[in-house]
Amino acid sequence: MENDYSIDVENLVKKFDNFTAVDNISFKVKKGEIFAFLGPNGAGKSTTIKMLTTLLSPTSGKLIINGNDAVSQQEKTRESFGIVFQDPSLDDELTAYENMQFHAVLYSIKKELWKKRIEELLRFVELWERKDHLVKTFSGGMKRRLEIARGLLHHPKIFFLDEPTSGLDPQTRNHIWSYIRDLSKKEGITIFFTTHYMEEAQESADRIAIMDHGKIVSTGTVEQLLQQTKQTSLEQAFLSLTGNAIRDEEASGIDRLRTHRQMRGGR
């Protein structure tokens, strides 16, 4: 039975000093499922993803990713997923191609294979013509597309996407989502994503979890969430579950840097 799940989380807790960012959450994601993780700013979504992807160690709880314990079997776990982080994670001083190549070597992909795949993926995200340009010359949207291509390079079993489409135009968002849905269907890849665009969750997700103040307040299909809250749209359901208060996002160093760059016209 265990094996039917890509992600199995039980009683997960993360405390920063005495602030509880993730407060005893449990959920399971089936193989091949597209799972949306929604919640206002500061809900604890990114912190959860960082624990799922071995970047943060949990304060307590069980975390099984593709059958591997994410705490005690880190390297096996790392082989099995791809990730697009909420914050940028490219090397600006390298070209698009070099960023892909770096990833391929770190994931021990064979040379004949990565040559082919890099071309395929860069063509798909429409960056093949720009492959030899330094990433620092790219727009925010181009960088995002490159990160998505890179995350898929080693054919992961689970693809984590933390706000992958924030700041992108509708065309690019559509393009990316239809590719991701396709990929999930064709290759059976499990997709775990966060977004602030309710329509993305409504259109693409098989199941949704809604998180607030570190706790999961509801889980289910879109229909189930609508029934439970007696609302007609996911946005209304979301607001009725999480309230209308505006959340201040406490900016970390990286966030501050990002805002700074945003103000100067970057992503």
Place this chain on the structure above:
Amino acid sequence: MKRLAELIACVLIGKCEGGDKFNMNAIYILWLRELKRYFRSRSRMIGSLGQPLLFLIALGFGLGPVFQRAGQGNYFQFLAPGVISMSILFMSIFAGIQVIWDRQFGFLKETLVAPVSRLSIMLGKTLGGATIAVIQGIFVFILALIVGFRPDLNLLPLALLFMIMIAVFFTAVGITIASLLEDMNGFQVIMNFIVQPLFFLSGALFPLNSAPAFLKIITSFDPLTYGVDGLRACLAKTNQYPVTLDLIILLVLIGVIMTIGSYFFSRIEI
């Protein structure tokens, strides 16, 4: 403690927890990245030659006559190995500290989620940074030759070995410091309270044989002292300690810092 013991075993035998060995390809690509970044920033390459040149000219020629009159011989010959060591020290620490930039600009995450042991990542970065620092040291060496340095070239390979050891040691020091810092705020503090003292208290600028006893004791705790001394022994034929002692001390220090460094590096969380 157990983890520290595992890591020592890891560094010495190359066998890590979970049976994971060094990932040579990963080490190579991390090394290559550092080099590419270095060769792409010409301003950094050229900019970091300015300070050594100033030291060579201002101190070398300025203090030369005084030095001579004190019966200490040719100051320029004495100073050049010290300035080469200085440039390697600064470049190494700086290369190590770049881990903080990687963290701030997000690229470190990409490395840390990859299925590669932290030790391999640390090694790749250390070797990359150290290579850059040695290249920089060679540039300064050539610069010194142009300005008038006339070294003994018989022991050039040994001199190169000392340059490599200085570079590896201080790059690892830089990475260790970077593992403990969240952002660049502490950078100035490190430069003023660690790197500058390391340089000025190393005997790079003055001969230890005529220094007061307390200063001699202080310098004997500075790792750079042994690098400078070894390099000077090879190139200028004057030294304070036996060359083998310099060599052994540096090797031991490299082992120690790699162990400590990979311990802290493996604990980085984003």
